[in-house]
Amino acid sequence: MGRFKEHFKILRKHPIFPVLAFIVLASIIKENYPFSHFSMYSNPKKSVRLAYITDEKGEPLPILYHTGLSTSKVSKTLNRERTPLENTAKKAGRDLDASDVIDEINREAGEYVLEAVRALSMKRRKRELTGPIQLIEMTILVRDGQLVEDRKLMAQLPEVTP
């Protein structure tokens, strides 16, 4: 311990010490602008998900054209809405692996995303999403040595009168 204290004293006087201290600070503060722990791709997974919008027939709609949003923002918003719903369900003692619980959470989070997307489209003249729209979540994974994309309907909204 004595030697550690000695080395720490030497390190503290070195110009690089504030830089090392910042690394520790940023790792603790995490994501609070302008601080970040730059955790992009920090935990690669065997499967990833992304969400996109379609019409009632399942044909994808160009989300950027209709709303100004990128696909990644749609996916992140869905995840952000889903997490607190999952936490609430868990606290209520519900089984998060049960298909009815999953479907309910997905529907609620998905409807929020669709409402938000539709609201944004209403600000873009002649690009409004007034027809029936669906939110599809796609899971990308490797199966039998091949990349595959599994799709699942999360939520849908009916037509609205502008």
Place this chain on the structure above:
Amino acid sequence: MRLSFACVIGYMLEDARPFALETQKHANGLANLVDLTWLSDDLPWESPFNNPGLWDIFAAVTVVLLIFYVVGRGLWIVLPLLVLVFTLPHSLQNSQGYILHKFQLITLTILAQAVVVNYAKWFRQKRENPLSADMLRGWVVYYSKGMIAATYVTSVVSKLINSKGLWLWKTGYMAVDQQKSRAQEFYRSLDPAFSGIDPIAAWMVDHTWLTRALFGTGFFLEFAALAALHSRKWALLIGISLIAMHRSIAAVMNLDFLNHELVVLIFFVNIPFWMMWVGAKIFAPSTLEPSGRV
């Protein structure tokens, strides 16, 4: 260096999206303490730039601050104000349910400079060995480089923590992230050029160990970013390597971090210094360090 960094800072103004945001449902940063949605309030006059909210005012303030920054006047107040001017809108931007990582490095570099300048003004000037103007300039550059290097090493720390030390092994799964980048491009605007399976992702599935080796190179390069603080030669080497890494990520994964590359180019690669050094080497070698240390 101040002029080129000022140009990069000014370029951040090009993104006016935060000034169109009317909610902060997922508060981030300063938005946790104050409501920042006033940034999207309408101006009392018609904007000549056609940008939303109070962009015009923020742009005007930024330009004035950058003029003072370039001429080096009042840096002790100019730099913290620049940090604030960019922290307000980008905290609001990051309060929408997703985090953008485009501007943090620039704001943090300004913050590092603000801390150094204010430390020198309020603490060192009162001592018997205050910093000279040259020493202060050297400190500002050192800690700008230090901040840039720290962000790369922080990224490495995140990788190690979040993957529980298995990041290098898990890069074998990067093919799915590669395919996700392609799919995101396709569903963004239905560009047929991005439909189907990504050939690079397919290659990664067939060459898992080579994928790990390639991503591992970037991992160790990020960890080695601190070496840029050792000398200008190391800064040049690390800088060129980091820019090459970002270019290859942009080409393969369609992920652009141009702001990071520009900041690294200014502070690590430092072209003006090397041009002067080569010039001095050819025309006035006696002006160079006797030890030859750069």
